[in-house]
Amino acid sequence: xxxxxxxxxxxxxxxxxxxxxxxxxxxxxxxxxxxxxxxxxxxxxxxxxxxxxxxxxxxxxxxxxxxxxxxxxxxxxxxxxxxxxxxxxxxxxxxxxxxxxxxxxxxxxxxxxxxxxxxxxxxxxxxxxxxxxxxxxxxxxxxxxxxxxxxxxxxxxxxxxxxxxxxxxxxxxxxxxxxxxxxxxxxxxxxxxxxxxxxxxxxxxxxxxxxxxxxxxxxxxxxxxxxxxxxxxxxxxxxxxxxxxxxxxxxxxxxxxxxxxxxxxxxxxxxxxx
Numbered sequence: 001x002x003x004x005x006x007x008x009x010x011x012x013x014x015x016x017x018x019x020x021x022x023x024x025x026x027x028x029x030x031x032x033x034x035x036x037x038x039x040x041x042x043x044x045x046x047x048x049x050x051x052x053x054x055x056x057x058x059x060x061x062x063x064x065x066x067x068x069x070x071x072x073x074x075x076x077x078x079x080x081x082x083x084x085x086x087x088x089x090x091x092x093x094x095x096x097x098x099x100x101x102x103x104x105x106x107x108x109x110x111x112x113x114x115x116x117x118x119x120x121x122x123x124x125x126x127x128x129x130x131x132x133x134x135x136x137x138x139x140x141x142x143x144x145x146x147x148x149x150x151x152x153x154x155x156x157x158x159x160x161x162x163x164x165x166x167x168x169x170x171x172x173x174x175x176x177x178x179x180x181x182x183x184x185x186x187x188x189x190x191x192x193x194x195x196x197x198x199x200x201x202x203x204x205x206x207x208x209x210x211x212x213x214x215x216x217x218x219x220x221x222x223x224x225x226x227x228x229x230x231x232x233x234x235x236x237x238x239x240x241x242x243x244x245x246x247x248x249x250x251x252x253x254x255x256x257x258x259x260x261x262x263x264x265x266x267x268x269x270x271x272x273x274x
Contacts, residue, residue: 020044201241
């Protein structure tokens with residue numbers, strides 16, 4: 001007999017094989033949240049079942065294995081994957097661009113350090129070629145690594161968006177083009193899924209040439225910046241995705257981008273707080 005603390009996650013094919021389904025990681029997080037102690041699921045290399053303590057994840061390949069295991073007739077090759085407090089999975093924390101490698105730009109680096117320490121949003125204004133984009137791309141290297149809970153949140157959002165992302169401690173960095181629509185940056189469509197602001201959750205959202213983004217897109221950023229989440233309502237459902245990120249904007253001082261190019265030796269910084 002199946003107990004009330006047992007769950008089943010996955011998709012069943014016509015031949016009885018169990019295959020992975022969309023959103024397995026969020027389902028595991030929900031299973032743990034409602035107090036389940038055992039979950040049957042198919043194997044998925046992207047789902048880090050080893051980081052779920054106090055939750056027995058039983059990997060199965062066929063529906064017959066599930067019935068036999070429940071009835072005690074068969075012992076599965078992989079029954080329980082569980083970690084304890086002193087065990088941690090291995091991570092890779094290599095970044096392509098490091099804040100340490102930037103030479104000069106003392107005022108700009110100081111501003112970014114303050115922004116990283118207090119999770120402040122920053123607007124950079126300067127002429128062409130003053131390395132605004134490079135400075136923004138190196139900000140993740142001075143941010144704290146993701147906690148265990150934050151890693152699960154980020155991986156869940158990427159899986160719901162249809163992107164394969166392995167477990168890592170590096171914070172996300174998203175850099176959408178200024179020609180992207182408000183739907184692609186915020187969230188939208190008939191079946192809303194996480195887009196850029198949610199994929200930047202716990203990380204950095206960099207809007208280069210921020211003045212080129214539409215007024216509608218910039219206005220839609222106000223709610224996520226204030227609340228740390230975005231809610232989209234449709235006739236058939238209402239979804240809420242987390243979107244707590246550091247916004248870095250960059251712009252030129254004039255349409256041509258060369259205003260003050262000869263006399264300006266450093267970037268002008270305007271930082272505002274949430």
